[in-house]
Amino acid sequence: MAEKIAGTEIERLIQLLARLPGLGPRSARRAALHLIRKREELLGPLAAAMQVAHERIMVCEVCGNIDTRSPCTICADPRRDHSIMIIVETVADLWALERASAMRAPYHVLGGSLSPLDGIGPDQLNIASLPERLANSPTREIILALNATVDGQTTAHYITDLVSHLPVKVTRLAHGVPVGGELDYLDDGTLSAALRQRTAF
Amino acid sequence: MAEKIAGTEIERLIQLLARLPGLGPRSARRAALHLIRKREELLGPLAAAMQVAHERIMVCEVCGNIDTRSPCTICADPRRDHSIMIIVETVADLWALERASAMRAPYHVLGGSLSPLDGIGPDQLNIASLPERLANSPTREIILALNATVDGQTTAHYITDLVSHLPVKVTRLAHGVPVGGELDYLDDGTLSAALRQRTAF
Numbered sequence: 001m002a003e004k005i006a007g008t009e010i011e012r013l014i015q016l017l018a019r020l021p022g023l024g025p026r027s028a029r030r031a032a033l034h035l036i037r038k039r040e041e042l043l044g045p046l047a048a049a050m051q052v053a054h055e056r057i058m059v060c061e062v063c064g065n066i067d068t069r070s071p072c073t074i075c076a077d078p079r080r081d082h083s084i085m086i087i088v089e090t091v092a093d094l095w096a097l098e099r100a101s102a103m104r105a106p107y108h109v110l111g112g113s114l115s116p117l118d119g120i121g122p123d124q125l126n127i128a129s130l131p132e133r134l135a136n137s138p139t140r141e142i143i144l145a146l147n148a149t150v151d152g153q154t155t156a157h158y159i160t161d162l163v164s165h166l167p168v169k170v171t172r173l174a175h176g177v178p179v180g181g182e183l184d185y186l187d188d189g190t191l192s193a194a195l196r197q198r199t200a201f
Numbered sequence: 202m203a204e205k206i207a208g209t210e211i212e213r214l215i216q217l218l219a220r221l222p223g224l225g226p227r228s229a230r231r232a233a234l235h236l237i238r239k240r241e242e243l244l245g246p247l248a249a250a251m252q253v254a255h256e257r258i259m260v261c262e263v264c265g266n267i268d269t270r271s272p273c274t275i276c277a278d279p280r281r282d283h284s285i286m287i288i289v290e291t292v293a294d295l296w297a298l299e300r301a302s303a304m305r306a307p308y309h310v311l312g313g314s315l316s317p318l319d320g321i322g323p324d325q326l327n328i329a330s331l332p333e334r335l336a337n338s339p340t341r342e343i344i345l346a347l348n349a350t351v352d353g354q355t356t357a358h359y360i361t362d363l364v365s366h367l368p369v370k371v372t373r374l375a376h377g378v379p380v381g382g383e384l385d386y387l388d389d390g391t392l393s394a395a396l397r398q399r400t401a402f
Binding site: 009010012013016017019020021022023027029030031032033034035036038039042043044045046047049050051052053054056057066067068090091092095 | 210211213214217218220221222223224228230231232233234235236237239240243244245246247248249250251252253254255257258267268269291292293296
């Protein structure tokens with residue numbers, strides 16, 4: 001595309017940028033031009049940040065989070081409530097919960113959800129280590145913060161079975177009306193759940 | 202956002218990615234996670250490609266294109282028709298014309314269009330060098346491949362005046378129906394222009 005125009009360097013940059021989620025060939029070209037225009041403020045720092053990330057980011061061997069240390073900052077944080085463990089599917093979900101700042105507890109990142117149709121079984125996820133991790137920790141409750149999808153719920157049931165022999169309470173996120181949500185636009189399942197799990201006002 | 206979760210390295214990567222056009226905070230987080238997942242196939246190569254771009258890409262001192270050499274690959278290409286020069290606003294426009302492969306001629310990249318309202322005058326653009334460049338080149342025709350906007354047309358008139366003392370023919374891109382376009386969806390101005398500039402069939 002840009003190969004005959006300008007050395008292969010720009011073409012290669014565009015091709016790699018186009019592999020980022022959310023960027024197609026056109027936006028990758030725009031991004032490349034933007035980077036080259038903002039050479040000192042953006043291109044240089046971003047190249048350096050990526051290099052640092054490439055060299056230093058690792059997966060936490062305790063919880064599956066990503067960080068530049070293992071155990072990760074969260075696992076190593078003594079101020080967190082280690083009697084609770086939040087089970088999430090992905091690091092993105094962990095970040096979402098951290099942004100909500102609702103609970104300061106360590107996590108266990110599964111790396112996805114069980115999906116027999118896609119060939120994703122327990123062996124493809126960070127699940128096998130969970131019982132042993134729980135047995136060797138002060139955890140008294142695990143919160144299943146999994147997606148409210150078929151795969152997420154399949155995973156929830158699997159984990160509940162897996163830890164049933166341990167003295168650990170298993171809870172899951174409440175279903176209900178999203179804050180700011182309008183009833184008229186909610187599906188029946190959510191409305192039913194919100195009614196069943198109504199709280200005192 | 203991610204600062205308390207995982208060292209500042211990931212947070213910094215996300216913040217820089219969010220400054221790319223087309224990526225907001227959420228898609229920057231997705232992109233960062235994608236990069237970290239594809240560490241060897243994507244993160245490493247992209248970091249290296251950005252480093253190379255940062256070190257080696259320069260603006261061609263002849264035409265204003267970007268390349269790893271100056272004069273750029275296009276300016277230095279003896280197989281191009283140097284009796285023609287195509288004037289474009291941006292490097293993105295140059296790339297678009299190169300993809301169309303319709304004409305093999307050198308370019309002159311203005312770096313934008315005249316826009317008095319935005320404070321962009323001739324001094325902010327790569328315009329002043331144009332008469333001298335034309336005088337010292339075998340150019341017999343310049344093609345104004347500028348946007349069909351008010352600013353683009355203002356720029357076209359300015360350039361026409363600027364080179365009026367030179368023995369150079371000034372042409373511009375045809376207006377008309379886009380290939381694949383449907384008449385019903387075209388604006389009046391385009392339809393009028395397409396009628397006026399009708400060609401033999």
